[in-house]
Amino acid sequence: MTLLFLILIAILVVFGVTDIRRQLISRPAFAFFKRVLPPLSQTEREAMEAGNVWWDGELFRGAPDWNQLHSYPANTLTEEEQAFLDNQVATLLTMLDDYQIVQGDQDLPEAVWEYIKTEKFFSFIIPKEYGGLAFSAHAASTIVSRVASRSMSAAVTIMVPNSLGPGELLAHYGTDEQKQQWLPGLASGAEVPCFALTAPTAGSDAGAIPDTGTVCKGEHNGEEVLGIRLTWDKRYITLAPVATVLGLAFKLRDPDGLLGDKEDIGITCALIPADHEGVQLGNRHNPLGMAFMNGTTRGNDVFIPIDWIIGGPDYAGRGWRMLVECLSAGRGISLPALATATAHLATRTTSAYCGVRQQFGVQIGEFEGIQEALARIAANTYTLESARKLTVTAVDTNQKPSVITAIAKYHMTELGRSVINDAMDVHAGKGIQLGPNNYLGNNYIASPVSITVEGANILTRNLMIFGQGATRCHPYVLAEMEAVANPDTDAGLKRFDSLLISHIVYAVRNAVVSFGHAITGSRFAAKPVAGPTGRHYQHLNRLSANLAIMTDISMMVLGGSLKRREMISARLGDVLSQLYLASAVLRNYEMDGRQQADLPFVHYALEQATQEAAKALDGVIRNFPNRAVGWLCRALLFPLGNHFNGPDDQRKREVAQAIMEPGCLRNRLTHLCPVDEQLSDGITELEQAFLAQRQVAPLHKALKKAQRSGLLSRGPVSEAMLAAAVEAKVLTEEQAEQVLTAHTLCRKAIDVDEFESL
Structure with missing residues (x-):
């Protein structure tokens, strides 16, 4: 006991007396930390300073305050946002023929382009004073999801101007003159924006972009002005082929000290009209056959005035921080919205397909192997919807949690990929035959798109989430x-x-x-x-x-x-x-x-x-x-x-x-994939067959019972079999008609498209 007492006293002295503690504990630890702690690069430091800590901080502390989680406000839509969903979004869905868009035209129809511009689908994040809608992140996410459930190409087209792009950068950092010049046109659709960040030799490593700008004097509109001479080569730029205004990220140098005494100023963002001399836009990529506009932009020795820097000359060199602060929309809202929409689509259609497709004389939903896949689909969809709501809550409460948006980007897009893979497995041949009635094929094909953009998923998982979070x-x-x-x-x-x-x-x-x-x-x-x-x-x-x-x-x-x-x-x-x-x-x-x-x-x-x-x-x-x-x-x-x-x-x-039962639960868990009788897209027809089949389920049991007892011959549903059932008083004529109608709807729902030639 004496020894233990002496040890305790020694510990109290070592840790309690400041000078002793610093000499014996803190100074050696200080030297150790100086040696082993990883140094922060400039881009890492800016990324750290740009974001803030939200619920992720609680999870990292070892004792989360769950009451804080429960205190975050509920996700609600304003009357204006709900009206937009009920009217403009609902109308847009009736205009989308995704098979024709992707497999035929490789573009949105002109009428769709005009509609999304005039109805302000590009203006969700633009303040109302400039003609924008100023919608919440929850509203933007819900709108993009609803559209993605019918056309991924249309959803990406709408998504990009409302996430990382000139509109958001201008709204946050633009000068008053820049806002007045560009935001009204972006809000009305008169201007179509794109933002060029990714270069051939610097994809996810934005800090290594090779595109350069040099501060110098040059001629603009017949006058000599201070400006920048730019050279760039960018790829993977969504909307570039149709853009009227180009946002550009580049490394700025000032060798002659025209802006100050710093030669390497750093990453800078500028806004350039697409018709400016030397700007090259137009060549398209083919992103897995999807029809959204994606392409290249180049420029060689292009001179722009210095005040085309977003935020003006004072924001020269602050581009990386600007981009990181605004990445939350792309990472935390738009891309997770696409994944969640795919999951809602997969859950609604796969649960219905399990009820209308039969193998070996029973619905495939009765097989445990199918139930295992369907359970994964439904539970992962519940997780995706939950994460979507929590993440947009952060953005809507003016948080910028860079770690959480990285988590959402990686894990939600990966969960979306898992869900669509399971749905394709259950649908089997129905899922792989492309045509107007294939409601899964284009979302399946598009799944890797969300996974590769805004920082490839491998990089996001291996370097960003814990690298920044820790x-x-x-x-x-x-x-x-x-x-x-x-x-x-x-x-x-x-x-x-x-x-x-x-x-x-x-x-x-x-x-x-x-x-x-x-x-x-x-x-x-x-x-x-x-x-x-x-x-x-x-x-x-x-x-x-x-x-x-x-x-x-x-x-x-x-x-x-x-x-x-x-x-x-x-x-x-x-x-x-x-x-x-x-x-x-x-x-x-x-x-x-x-x-x-x-x-x-x-x-x-x-x-x-x-x-x-x-x-x-x-x-x-x-x-x-x-x-x-x-x-x-x-x-x-x-x-x-x-x-x-x-x-x-x-x-x-x-x-x-549970998910194979029609009703409120299933509708609530798949609400981002609405069923509308006006839409002829395979989904509505499948839903009608599913509901009809559930209604006649007791009649099918009566038929099977009669077959087992010998009253009816065994075999699939047919007019002859139903007539025999009526004659044997197993069914009434009205019931037989119900069974035949359901059978016809089911056959139509499971059929696949066929063509004379391809």
Whole structure:
């Protein structure tokens, strides 16, 4: 006891007496951090400073404040936004023949182009004072999703001007003169914008763009003015072939000091009329056969006035930060909207197809293999819709959470790809035969488009989510890096010392919590709500603490090399991402009023998310470069093994059976894919067949019973068989007519298009 007492006294002295602590603990740790912490590049620093921390910060701290999650405002549409959906969007859907658009014209019809321009589909983010609609992010996401459920090409065309583009950059950073000059035309559709960022040798690495501009004097409108001489070569630029105004990102240099004393000014954004001398637009790409306009732009030695820089000369060199701040629309709204729309489409049509398609004398929805795929489709759709709503909430509350929008971009587009793949598997031959009645084919083909743009998904997962999240969202690391980088060593050490003690307490707390929850199965973890979802909160609290301690251990042991350990950092990013998706599901369940019918979907989604998070943690531990540390981490996080097993077979059956029932639940979970009798697109016909088949299901049972008893001969539904059923008084004439009508509708729904020649 005396020895233990002396040890305790020594610890209190070492950590409690400032001078001793700094000499024995903080100074060596300061030197260690200076050596191992990864340095921030200029572009990384600007990306960190551009975004802010939102719910992702709570998930990274090891003890999320769930009441904060529940306090975020509900997603609602204004009367004006709802009216636009009910009128302009509904009308647009009747004008879209996606098969003709993609397989025939390779362009939107002229009438559609005119309609989306005059009805202000390009102006969702433009302020009303300039003629725009100034819609919420939730409204923009919902509109793009509705359109994408019928035509991905039309949705992308609408999406681009309302996300990363001149309109948003002007609204945020433009001078008054620039706003007055361009925003009214962009709002009315008189001007069509594009934004050129991607270069052949610098795709996702925007900081390496080779396009250059040099500050100099030149002639414009007959006068000598200060300007920039530009050379650029860009590709993958959506709307470039039809654009009237070009947004351009380039690296600006000022060798003669005309703007100041800095020669390499940095990435800059300018706005250039498409008909300006030297601007080349027009050549199209062919993005997997999709019909949206996508192409190239080039210019060689093109002179523009200096005041064409977006924001004016004062914003020279601030382009990268401007772009990162505005990426939230493309990453967090538009691309996830496309994925969610595809999921709603797949869920509505696949659940219906399972009810009308028969094999071996039974509906395919009765096969467990089909139910397993259908359950994945429906539960992933619930997750996508939940994440869509939570992410747009961040944007609508003036947040700029760069980590969360990266999570949404990667995981939602990947979930969308998983859903459409499963839907194609269930539809089989129906899904692969293109034609006017194939409602899945073009969305399936377009799936990789969202995955490759706004930062390819591999880069987003391996470098961005955890790479930014670990530094940006951690409560201490960014501040410690700044303290270590302070040129005043004494001031830096003093600041570092105060942070280090808090960091140690934080790490010890997360280690103890992680081990405690591991050996108790999270049963003593806090839960903010009672009822069927309480257990899920407990598991997420445990996994949040696991992520926090694993992040600290990984950064301490691997240091700067963690940047190059992409598979390790990607798995840690997966943990954060699954925690975010699970949070979205829990919030959506609460916001929807804890619908009892939703519980199978909620449980499936959360069981899947926790399984994936635990799997990612296990992957980090198994592959940790320092094996001794890996064994320690396993003893800390999974001393009794990994028991996050995901949804069981009964859960899958519950979800599949629930989504195959017509009614409010199914309509609510697929509302982004509306059914309209005015539309002849294969979806409406399938839905009619599905409903008709459900109505006559009891009559089919009566027919099968009669066949088994010998009253009727066995065989498929036919006029002769139904006539015999009427004669045997198994069915009335009216019932036989109902069965025949349903059979005819089902046959039409499962038929595929055929052509005399191709």
